[in-house]
Amino acid sequence: LSPAQRDQTLLEERHLRFISPLGKGNFGCVELCRYDPLGDNTGELVAVKRLQPNKQSTLEDFQKEVNTLSVLYSDYIVKYRGVCYSMGRLSMSLVMEYLPYGSLIGYLENNRHNVNTRRMLLFASQICKGMEYLQTLRYVHRDLAARNILVASDSLVKIADFGLTKVIPFNKEYYRVTQPGESPIFWYAPESISESRFSHKSDVWSFGVVLHELFSYCDVNCNPKRLCMQEMGHNVQGTSISMHLANILKNEWRLPAPPNCPPKVYGLMKQCWAYSFDERPCFSSLGNQIETIMQDERENPKG
Numbered sequence: 001l002s003p004a005q006r007d008q009t010l011l012e013e014r015h016l017r018f019i020s021p022l023g024k025g026n027f028g029c030v031e032l033c034r035y036d037p038l039g040d041n042t043g044e045l046v047a048v049k050r051l052q053p054n055k056q057s058t059l060e061d062f063q064k065e066v067n068t069l070s071v072l073y074s075d076y077i078v079k080y081r082g083v084c085y086s087m088g089r090l091s092m093s094l095v096m097e098y099l100p101y102g103s104l105i106g107y108l109e110n111n112r113h114n115v116n117t118r119r120m121l122l123f124a125s126q127i128c129k130g131m132e133y134l135q136t137l138r139y140v141h142r143d144l145a146a147r148n149i150l151v152a153s154d155s156l157v158k159i160a161d162f163g164l165t166k167v168i169p170f171n172k173e174y175y176r177v178t179q180p181g182e183s184p185i186f187w188y189a190p191e192s193i194s195e196s197r198f199s200h201k202s203d204v205w206s207f208g209v210v211l212h213e214l215f216s217y218c219d220v221n222c223n224p225k226r227l228c229m230q231e232m233g234h235n236v237q238g239t240s241i242s243m244h245l246a247n248i249l250k251n252e253w254r255l256p257a258p259p260n261c262p263p264k265v266y267g268l269m270k271q272c273w274a275y276s277f278d279e280r281p282c283f284s285s286l287g288n289q290i291e292t293i294m295q296d297e298r299e300n301p302k303g
């Protein structure tokens with residue numbers, strides 16, 4: 001964006017009217033606000049991510065997240081609306097479109113009985129398209145999980161929360177992080193767990209875990225962390241949890257098929273969970289396979 005255009009996305013803190021909290025994470029929180037410059041309640045509802053300045057999260061990291069989201073244009077990625085500086089640029093807020101149905105986890109828990117296989121496959125194909133777009137810009141999301149997928153309507157989901165997103169350098173096919181921080185290791189590919197290597201193919205692994213969450217209706221009793229901890233036995237002595245997890249994955253253990261999950265869908269998950277990253281499918285191949293399964297579902301609906 002040119003400096004002049006960029007100013008359009010420079011919003012004024014004083015026009016943001018707080019309404020209610022929407023979500024919370026380790027480095028920030030998200031609020032529902034109305035951006036109401038006319039002061040007559042005709043302004044747009046927006047989701048505002050406030051930076052919780054603490055030791056880990058810095059203004060610099062947050063600025064990178066804003067810079068990432070501000071250049072992404074996809075129907076399947078939450079829209080950037082602008083940025084607000086406050087405390088004389090010592091703090092900032094990221095303003096985004098408000099998605100009324102909230103996170104995929106809450107949506108599936110509350111709508112379990114009217115979300116059938118076809119709808120789940122539609123959501124899966126939308127996430128896949130969003131990830132395919134991200135890949136064209138050489139971004140790896142690094143935190144693809146149902147908790148970071150938002151529901152715009154009964155037939156549209158979007159990828160959100162680009163706090164861990166990194167650009168892969170042009171001379172490499174992966175990104176290596178130094179400080180793993182609060183890692184969601186139960187969504188991580190083996191090479192991400194043991195070598196902190198992140199690539200489009202490690203995002204594909206996480207996509208497989210999101211498929212598992214989708215077809216488990218995000219049921220808390222069979223979420224990835226719980227199933228992995230059960231497999232490892234809760235008495236993980238000595239070896240760190242991540243070492244233990246890396247071992248069971250190396251010994252070919254994988255998340256079990258969710259109850260009533262169509263075999264072809266579990267087959268997709270298994271492809272995403274190929275131990276070596278070059279055997280995992282790319283997002284465009286996954287998208288095509290999902291479309292094919294959707295076609296079969298249309299012809300002989302089971303779920």
Ligand SMILES: CCS(=O)(=O)N1CC(CC#N)(n2cc(-c3nc(Nc4ccc(C(=O)OC(C)(C)C)cc4)nc4[nH]ccc34)cn2)C1
Nearest residue numbers: 022023024025028029030047096097099100102148160161
């Ligand atoms: C990681 C640290 S984080 O703190 O930055 N953080 C958490 C995060 C995880 C992700 N993604 N998050 C994003 C939103 C969010 N929510 C929404 N709408 C809704 C609509 C309804 C509801 C709802 O019913 O909620 C209750 C509490 C059950 C009543 C919730 C949210 N629209 C959005 N547009 C852009 C972001 C965004 C919320 N949490 C990102």
